[in-house]
Amino acid sequence: MSDLLSPFFGQRVEVQNDALLLGGAMLSLAVPWGVAVIAGTGSIVVALDVDKDGKVVQAARRGGHGYLLGDDGSAYDIGRCAIRAAVHAYDAGEETSGLADKIRAHFGVNETGELLGKVHALDLTVDPVTATNAQKLRISSLAREVLTAFAASPPDPLAVTAVEEAIAPLATSVxxxxxxxxxxxxxxxxxxxxxxxALIMGGGVIRQDAYRSVFLKVCKDAGVEFGHLAVVDDVGGKGALGLVDRAKRARGAAT
Structure with missing residues (x-):
């Protein structure tokens, strides 16, 4: 990709993971290193350093391998964990309502036992890529209902099980x-x-207060508590503002 784009800009263009843009928050906070975590449709964790030239560079990473091998703590993972929790409860003969009702309605079934057929079904009238993407979206779009039930007072037990199960491996990566x-x-x-x-957090899932509170507690209980926290809504904008803040400090140091 770099080789294809560089001729259009007249100089070498580096193609990086978009998580690197979260380093803009590090530049604004003027900290020398940090960990960036994105938890949205997918997820990734990267360690970031500010090098001697003031440039944010990736120093380590974990995750970001797609929903089959990773995406821990993402919308897809939350949906998957919620379905699994509902099916486990059903198999155990437990009476479930609340979130379980929402899950059944989401997939258009009357009984929890029918969920597996719906979850694994692929639309054979379209190409495999489109069918797989639609299947993934059906599961990840369930996350909104799960997070709403998790943030309720009191929280839905199935939602608690699903969210805590999804958070655990993502927090472990951080x-x-x-x-x-x-x-x-x-x-x-x-x-x-x-x-x-700094711990810089981006993505629609980790921006949810209830989710983030549990996520930070799991990290703290494991012995990691960052001195600076930043929640980023506009990843591109934060990257640009970080560069502006770095330039201002550089001008101030030169005068």
Whole structure:
């Protein structure tokens, strides 16, 4: 991709993961390192450093491998975990309502036992890629109902099971990457600490307060608590603002 785009710009163009744009928040916060996590339709965790030239660079990553191999804690994962929780409850003979009713309505079935057929069904009238994408969307679009039930007072038990199950591996990825980075010196040779690091969070799922509160608690319980937190709504805009803030500091240092 870099080779294809570079001639149009007259210089070498780097193609990066969009999670790198979350580094704009690091530049605005003026911290030397951090971990960026995106949890939306999919998910990814990346460790970011600010190098000696003030450029945000990716230092490590975990996840971002798509819904078959990853996307922990994403909308798809929340939907999948909710369906599984409902099916487990049904198999155990438990009486379920609330979120279970929403799940059955979402897939257009009357009994929870009918869910598996609907979840695995592919539309054979379209090409395989379109059919697979439609199947994935059916599951990921369920996340809105699950998160609403999770944030309710009191929260729906099935929603609690689903969200906590989805959060656990994503939080583990953040903890693993953070601890991995904490064992390394910063690019300037100085020691890292979580106090001088930022956790930058983007994506429609992790921007939900109830979800994020549990996510941060799981990280804290595992021994990782960042000195700075940032929730990013506009990823591209935050990337641009970070560059502006970096340029302002550079001009101030030069005068």
């Amino acid at each position: 903890v693993c990457v953070a601890k991995q980075m904490a064992a390394r010196p910063l690019p300037d040779g100085s020691a890292r600490s979580f106090a001088n690091a």
